[in-house]
Amino acid sequence: MDLNTVTDVVSPAAVGQWRPGDAWLGGGTALFASPAPEIRRLLDLTTAGWEPLISRPDGLEIAATCTVATLAAHEHELIGKCCHAFLASFKIWNVATVGGNLCASLPAGPMIALGAALDGICLLLGPSGSREVPVRDFVTGEGRNALRDGELLRSMMLPQASMKAPTAFRQGSLHAYGRSAALLIGRRDAAGGFVLTVTAATTHPFVLRFGSLPSPEMLQVALAERIPEPAYVRDVHGQPAWRRHLTRMYAEQIRAELS
Known part of the structure; x- marks a missing residue:
């Protein structure tokens, strides 16, 4: 979609140039997906030269x-699965960015699921300096996140310990190649703990931590107590009751796989 209110593009862009009416430009697949009449200027990050x-x-x-294509080439199994959870063609893969998926902050964002499941940390740069925010806390709701005016997402760090841990992945949609209606990832840590991350079914990530592998009953009770009913998404890709059903079914499958 054309952003016909944009009058200027700053390239390369840097922290400190932001002003009201600006938008950071990465791959642009989310930015150009819907009308944004409030945007007057684009700050181009693609020429920043970041490795x-x-x-x-x-x-x-x-x-x-x-880009998603660059990340998908990484050897880590969970990274590959999350990249393939995108509702996107190879053309989009070569343009869409990891940062764009995080900052769009849509429930079905697979980079959000990846980062939250592996205890990823977002590095944010802004006029007042830098700060770090866990991915699980970065997305605060549908299309909402922790970015302040003038801040940009510089990178996401995935800890080595989490990347080495055994994981299990489940993803469901209304139809083949459809947008994720539920995307869950389980992880066992070195101390024997169990971590379950719920995304896509909910407005923002929910990360449930257990000191040891829970019983099936304990897991279901935790899901019911820690994820409130209004947190389940209602849209054309699935109703809340169905998403909740998928969440509880996939959670038990993951628990059993990692037992």
Whole structure:
């Protein structure tokens, strides 16, 4: 969709240039997907020269401008599964960015699921400096996140310990290749704990932590107590009752797989 109110593009853009009416431009697949008459200027991050992927002793740093295609080539199994959870063609893969998926903050965002499930940390840069926010707290609702005026998402860091942990993945849609109606990821940590991340079915990520593998009954009770009914999404991709059913079914499948 054309953004016919845009009168200027700043490239390359940098922190400190933002003013009301500006929008950060990465891949643009989310930015150009719907009308945005309030936008007057685009701040281009694609020419910032950020290295897409940096492997460090403590984990993997993923630049906000890293494309889905670049990330999908990584050898980590869960990363590949989350990339394939996109409702997108290979053309979109080569343009859409990890940062764009996080900042769009849609329930079905698979990069949100990946980051929340692996205890990812978002690095945010703004006029007042930098700060770190866990991915699980970065998305606060449908289309809402923790970014303040003038801030941008620089990168997402996935800790090495989480990336080495055993995981299980479940994703369901109304039809083949449809948008995720529920996307759940389970993880066992080194101390024997169990972590379940619920996304797509809910307005924002829910991360349930247990000191040890819960029983089927304990898991179902935790899902009922920790995820309020209004948190389940209602749209053309699925009704709340069905999404809740998928969530509870997939949660037990994941628990059993990781037992």
